[in-house]
Amino acid sequence: GESVGLHLPTLSVQEGDNSIINCAYSNSASDYFIWYKQESGKGPQFIIDIRSNMDKRQGQRVTVLLNKTVKHLSLQIAATQPGDSAVYFCAEISGGSNYKLTFGKGTLLTVNP
Amino acid sequence: DAGITQSPRYKITETGRQVTLMCHQTWSHSYMFWYRQDLGHGLRLIYYSAAADITDKGEVPDGYVVSRSKTENFPLTLESATRSQTSVYFCASSPIRLGDTQYFGPGTRLTVL
Numbered sequence: 001g002e003s004v005g006l007h008l009p010t011l012s013v014q015e016g017d018n019s020i021i022n023c024a025y026s027n028s029a030s031d032y033f034i035w036y037k038q039e040s041g042k043g044p045q046f047i048i049d050i051r052s053n054m055d056k057r058q059g060q061r062v063t064v065l066l067n068k069t070v071k072h073l074s075l076q077i078a079a080t081q082p083g084d085s086a087v088y089f090c091a092e093i094s095g096g097s098n099y100k101l102t103f104g105k106g107t108l109l110t111v112n113p
Numbered sequence: 114d115a116g117i118t119q120s121p122r123y124k125i126t127e128t129g130r131q132v133t134l135m136c137h138q139t140w141s142h143s144y145m146f147w148y149r150q151d152l153g154h155g156l157r158l159i160y161y162s163a164a165a166d167i168t169d170k171g172e173v174p175d176g177y178v179v180s181r182s183k184t185e186n187f188p189l190t191l192e193s194a195t196r197s198q199t200s201v202y203f204c205a206s207s208p209i210r211l212g213d214t215q216y217f218g219p220g221t222r223l224t225v226l
Contacts, residue, residue: 034214043203043217044156089155103156 008087010108019077021107023090027100028071030092035064035075038106039086047075047088077109085111116140119204119218126194127226134189134221136204144207145187146171146215147179149200156203162187194225 013019025033031052036044050057050064050073057064063076073090089106093099117138126132136145147159148171158171160179168179176198178190191198202221207213 036217041220043205043219046214046216049214101158105153105155 008106008108010110012110012112013080015080015082015111015113017080019075019080019084019109019111021075021077021088021109023073023075023104023107025071025073025090025092025102025104027092027094027102028068029094030100030102031095032093033064033066033073034091034093035062035073035088036091036103037084037086037088044089080109080111082111082113085109117204117206117216117218119202119221121221122219123222125224125226128195129193132191132194132223134191134202134204134223136187136189136218138185138187138204138206138218140206140208140216141184142206142208142216143184144213144215145181146205146207147177147187147189148203148205149173149198150203150220151200159189159202191223194223196225199223199225 034049035047037047038044048059048062048064050066055066061078065074077084087106087108090104093101120135143164146161148156150156157173159173159177160168160171162168162181165181165184168181178192181187204218205215207215
């Protein structure tokens, strides 16, 4: 059976629509953030990153927005495709002598054809 | 270009047995990491290594041992496996700095009976 805490947040979109996946981070000292994509049975794959001195960064079909005031990170995927179906999770990193990397638990994105 | 590989991909063992998971990278990255991924917990850092013969504990190191005699290899050993160590284990590497993007292997699914 299923247990509390095993459910990932899910987002279901139609092919061609834009997707927005959100992540709340906890450490105000984090200075580097990464979005990863993980397909079933595979390791996490780097998508895009952003440093804390930036608010926005764009890649190919993806944009990451960082709001340090509310400690919020979002990943926008334009024209979502079936191949985008995966679990997406953010990672926050604080560097220096107190290195700490924390991964979020992820969001399951399902793209309907 | 093999990148980062893990072996075995699947392993079943019994409680109390010693098991070693292998990780090999061909990029000559300085940093290597071991994570476990469990439902409800996301990715958790077990150990990491800054260079050959330099290792540090992560968030959940108990019950695990690592070594790094060569830059390209970072084996993870469970000295006396327990059922709670049933998980998917990922190895990762990053080029230069501790905060650099990490590149993940395909994972090893370990079941402890």
